[in-house]
Each structure stands twice: as C-alpha cells, then as structure tokens.
Amino acid sequence: MSGPTWHAIALKKQVDGDLAADIEKQGAYVSPEILKVKVEGGQVRFELKSGADVADTTAKVDRYVDLMVAKFRKIPRKVLHTRERQNKAPLRTGVYEELKKRGWVKELGRGQVALAGPALNVLRTVDADCRAMGMSQFGAKEETYPTLIPSKTLGRCGYFSSFPQSVSMVTHLVEDFDTIEHFRQANAETTDLIVPDPRAFATPEACLSPAVCYHCYRGLENTNLTGGPNVVTTVGKCFRYESTNITGLDRLWDFTMREIILVGTEEEVSTRRQKGIELVKAQIEKFDLQAEIESANDPFFSAAYATKTYAQLRGDLKFELRLTVEPGPNGEARSLACGSFNLHDNFFGRTFTINAQNGEPAFTGCIAWGLERWVLACFTQHGFEPGGWPEAIRASVWG
Amino acid sequence: MTDPTIEDKVRAIIVRIAKIEAGFSPDADIFRELGVKSAAALDLLLSLEEEFNIAISDDAFGDARNVKKLVELVASLQGAAA
Missing domain, CATH: 3.30.70.100 (Alpha-Beta Plaits)
Incomplete structure (x- = not known):
C-alpha cells in the first residue's frame, strides 16, 4: 500500500x-x-x-x-514597536514537552489542556495584570459571560460568513424518545461516541464563544450610552477549531482570553485603544519579553479573506502583540500573537442599536490577551529556574 | 443620449457593489453615511481601476471617501495618464 x-x-x-x-x-x-x-x-x-x-x-x-x-491586494505591515528582552540566556526549546513532563501542563484532548503549578501561576499573573490595567487605567467594570453564545448572536456578528471554519457548535439530541433510545443503545457497550443517525442532532441553537466581547455588545442592545463610554473587562474560555493546526500551547481549541472592551464614540474608543497599546508596551517591559506590535488581519475564510483583510489593514483596525517563542524545526525565528488591539468601526453599534453619547451608532474596540500563549512565551524566554525570571513577576510565579 | 460622465460611472459602481439606492449625495461618506460595508472597499477599488483603466494607490483611495472625491481622484489619474 x-x-x-x-x-x-x-x-x-x-x-x-x-x-x-x-x-x-x-x-x-x-x-x-x-x-x-x-x-x-x-x-x-x-x-x-x-x-x-x-x-x-x-x-x-x-x-x-x-x-x-484572486482579489488579494497587499497592504504593507506596520511595525509599531519592537522590544528585545534583558534576559540574555538563550531561548528555551522543547518547552511544551518540559511543561508536560513536570505535570504543569496536562493534555486532556486535542487542543485541550489543564494547567497547574508555575504554568497556572503565569496565566494567573498575566491575567491579574491585565485585569488591574482594565480597572485602574480604563475604569472598566467587570462582567462575566456564558461559555455558550446563541448562534443567532454570532450570526448577527457576521461570524459565520467570516470564520465558518473555526466555529464550534453545540448540539443535543432532538427531543424524541425513539431517537434518544436508539442513541443510548448504540452507546451502551462502547466508550467511543457512536452516532447512529446524524439526524438525531438538533440544529445548533448555541455555539461555544470564539471571543468574549460579542456577549458585551449583545448585552448593550438598544442602549444609549448617555454617561460616556462603556468599558468592561472580562475573562472567559474561547473556542476556535483549528483542525490540523492545533499544536501544543501555540494553537489550542479551548483557550482563555482576557479582554478590555470599549464602546463609545469613535474618538473615545480609538484613544483608549492607543492607550492600551502604550500600556502593553509597559507590560512587556515588566515581564521582560521579546516582542513586536504590528498590524495584522484575522483569519477570514475563502472569499472573505481578500476583502476583509484589505479593509482591516487599510483601516489600521487590528494590531497584534507578537511574543517570541522557540525557533522552528529549522532554527527559524518564531513568534505568536499573544494579544491584539482591535477596532470594529461602528459595526456592532449599528448591529445591536447601541448609541454613543453623541447619539450616533457606537464605535467599539477591544484589547485582548490569549493567556496560554503567554505561558509558552514566558517559559521560552525565562526558562525553568526562578532566577531567570524578572523580579517583578518572580514571586507570583514561583512563590 | 450623452455619454455617461465619470460621476455616472462611479455612482453605478457604488450602487452595484453596495446595493443601495442611486440618489445619494456626492458629499456623503460612502462607508459611514451610506452604510457601505468596509469589506466592500476592495471591490470598489478594483472596479474603479478596471472601469477607468487606472492604478489607484491605497492611500489616495483611503482619502476619497465620497463620490465627489472619487470623481476628482479618477479625473486626476486619467489626466496624469493622458
């Protein structure tokens, strides 16, 4: 064969x-x-x-x-900031395997991990720093959101037309005794999931949230922001199906995102996004990380790729914080997007009828951190001995 | 019947791409006021280049956000090419 x-x-x-x-x-x-x-x-x-x-x-x-x-039109990338780390030790390699060996990362499924020990401490340290930034620097209020998101909400957000490839849909068996009993019998003698008839699944009423900010916009539907901008900080689990690209902590299916979400006039939102970029520059100083902040585009699918990438890059709508991680198999330098600074124009304001203080459809933006990737970048850049870690975060990571 | 002007052609392209009514103000911001999705910008740019057989820079296109400015931009590029 x-x-x-x-x-x-x-x-x-x-x-x-x-x-x-x-x-x-x-x-x-x-x-x-x-x-x-x-x-x-x-x-x-x-x-x-x-x-x-x-x-x-x-x-x-x-x-x-x-x-x-066919339609792709190149817009040159803009690099807003580059930083070298103070720690001159070589980048660690085999970080994911080492984290697993120490029991600080446990692989529980494809793109699904548990964190423990110092790896969990890193995630919590980064998250606490971001949360404090949101509350002290932006006056953000905290909210929590469900892990599920109505399919209707995602549809209104344009998610299915932009990123259908990465949606994780939640279904259940239809309410029908014979169907459920058929399924039960098919699964009675096996530990694998057996689907005897795909028609037993209901059309997904809900999906797993691919980002936390959509909940915020939906929650503000039909609101007039008479008191000025609405700033929220939240942390939640997010889900993006990455197919064969799922890799270690680089690219999980189930990951944790902290966000500071901005809703207001165009000026209120864009000045706060810029402030977020400046604050994150200070944050990577504190964490002593080698990083770049540069313009970026989302992974729009198929025909949406060229048109939406063009709009995003031309409008400076997205910048990413890229942290250096271990080199690739041929020694090539690698970095991962560990944060992003996004503007959405007034799309969500129009979609959910949210008006800013000036009476116009609200503009929105968000500053987001992918926390598990920070864990990977920190161990890659600082190693597995507490002495290699910057003093500002050493105690909270290593005790 | 007279030949369509640059403005007639620009308007026709916008109506086709954005699926909006034709009688909009030449000063209206295409994206903010006419509600044309930002994702339609590339189609608009490529259609203008094809219709008028010109190359439009991204910066110049980004500054021309209404019909009036687009007409001026096309006319200046056609003039430069003549």
Whole structure:
C-alpha cells in the first residue's frame, strides 16, 4: 500500500509571505484528505493521505487558492514597536514537552489542556495584570459571560460568513424518545461516541464563544450610552477549531482570553485603544519579553479573506502583540500573537442599536490577551529556574 | 443620449457593489453615511481601476471617501495618464 503523496497546483499570481502563510494555515480546512499545504516556488503543494481522490481534492485546492489569491491586494505591515528582552540566556526549546513532563501542563484532548503549578501561576499573573490595567487605567467594570453564545448572536456578528471554519457548535439530541433510545443503545457497550443517525442532532441553537466581547455588545442592545463610554473587562474560555493546526500551547481549541472592551464614540474608543497599546508596551517591559506590535488581519475564510483583510489593514483596525517563542524545526525565528488591539468601526453599534453619547451608532474596540500563549512565551524566554525570571513577576510565579 | 460622465460611472459602481439606492449625495461618506460595508472597499477599488483603466494607490483611495472625491481622484489619474 502506498503512503501519502505530494501534488501541486500553479499559483496564478505571485503571493507574499503573509498571504502564503495564511494559505498554508487555512489549507487545513480544504479537505480531510490533506495532511499539509506548502507554498513554494510559485506553486501550492499539498500532501494527500493515501487513497485520497487526487482529482477531486486538486480541484478543491484550486478553487480555494483562487478565492484567497484572486482579489488579494497587499497592504504593507506596520511595525509599531519592537522590544528585545534583558534576559540574555538563550531561548528555551522543547518547552511544551518540559511543561508536560513536570505535570504543569496536562493534555486532556486535542487542543485541550489543564494547567497547574508555575504554568497556572503565569496565566494567573498575566491575567491579574491585565485585569488591574482594565480597572485602574480604563475604569472598566467587570462582567462575566456564558461559555455558550446563541448562534443567532454570532450570526448577527457576521461570524459565520467570516470564520465558518473555526466555529464550534453545540448540539443535543432532538427531543424524541425513539431517537434518544436508539442513541443510548448504540452507546451502551462502547466508550467511543457512536452516532447512529446524524439526524438525531438538533440544529445548533448555541455555539461555544470564539471571543468574549460579542456577549458585551449583545448585552448593550438598544442602549444609549448617555454617561460616556462603556468599558468592561472580562475573562472567559474561547473556542476556535483549528483542525490540523492545533499544536501544543501555540494553537489550542479551548483557550482563555482576557479582554478590555470599549464602546463609545469613535474618538473615545480609538484613544483608549492607543492607550492600551502604550500600556502593553509597559507590560512587556515588566515581564521582560521579546516582542513586536504590528498590524495584522484575522483569519477570514475563502472569499472573505481578500476583502476583509484589505479593509482591516487599510483601516489600521487590528494590531497584534507578537511574543517570541522557540525557533522552528529549522532554527527559524518564531513568534505568536499573544494579544491584539482591535477596532470594529461602528459595526456592532449599528448591529445591536447601541448609541454613543453623541447619539450616533457606537464605535467599539477591544484589547485582548490569549493567556496560554503567554505561558509558552514566558517559559521560552525565562526558562525553568526562578532566577531567570524578572523580579517583578518572580514571586507570583514561583512563590 | 450623452455619454455617461465619470460621476455616472462611479455612482453605478457604488450602487452595484453596495446595493443601495442611486440618489445619494456626492458629499456623503460612502462607508459611514451610506452604510457601505468596509469589506466592500476592495471591490470598489478594483472596479474603479478596471472601469477607468487606472492604478489607484491605497492611500489616495483611503482619502476619497465620497463620490465627489472619487470623481476628482479618477479625473486626476486619467489626466496624469493622458
């Protein structure tokens, strides 16, 4: 029996490194038969599982690449800030394996981890710092939100048309005795989930939240912000299905996000986002992290990619905090987006009829931190001995 | 019947892409006041380039947020190319 095979299609136009990286990453969603996608030398190469339908999958890759590339228009990246760390020790490698070996990270499922010990302490230290920033620097009030989010809310937020590939939907068996009993019997003698009839699943009324801020906008529906901007800080579990890109703490399916959410006039929101960028520069000083803050785009899918990426980059709507993590297999430098600074124009204000103090549809923005990635970056940059850690956070991490 | 002007063509493109009524003010901000989604900006830009056979820089396009300014931009680029 033959093994996996490589195939290729020619690119119809030249692509730069950013677009190539997105084509490779989103290639995971093109077909379950695809193991890997690489953009090399004017071609998109893809590795197929043994026995895959080559013609069918090649046609699918062709359609996918065409939609990603045809309209794409390059907007140069802006680097707002670069920082080198004071700690001159080499970056640690094999960090995820070491964390698992020490029992500080336990892999409980694909993209699902438990944290313990100093790894949990790092997450809590970062989160406490962000929460304190929200409350002391922005006057944020705290709110908590459900892990579930109504599908209707996500639909209104445009999530299904922008990021359908990453939605995690929540379903249940339809309320029907025969269906439930059929399911029960099918699963009585097995520890694996058996789905005897997919029609037993109801259309998902809810999804797992892919971000925490959507709840805030929905919660403000039909509100006039007569008292000025509304600033909220919250932390919650978020879920983004990452397919074959799920990797260690780099890319989890189930992760923790802290946000400071801004709702107000355009000026109120944009000045606060800028303030957030300045405060995060100070935060990475405190944590002594090698980092960059640069413009970025979200992983819009297919036809939405070119148009929405263009709007996002042209409008400076998104900047990311990228923290250095361990080099790749060939020694190439790597960083991960561990935070973001986002503006959404007045989309959510119009969608949920939220008016700012000036009576116009509110503008919104958010500052967000992906906390598990901070854990990875901190151990990569500071190692596993307390002495290597910056004094400002050493005690809270190591006791 | 007279040939369509630059403004007629620009308006037709906006109406087609944004699916809005034709009689809007030439001074209205396309994205803020006419409610055209920001994601439609790229389609608008590419359509203008194709219709008038010109290359529009992203900065110039970003500054031209209403019909009046878009018409001026197209006219200046056509003039530069002539």
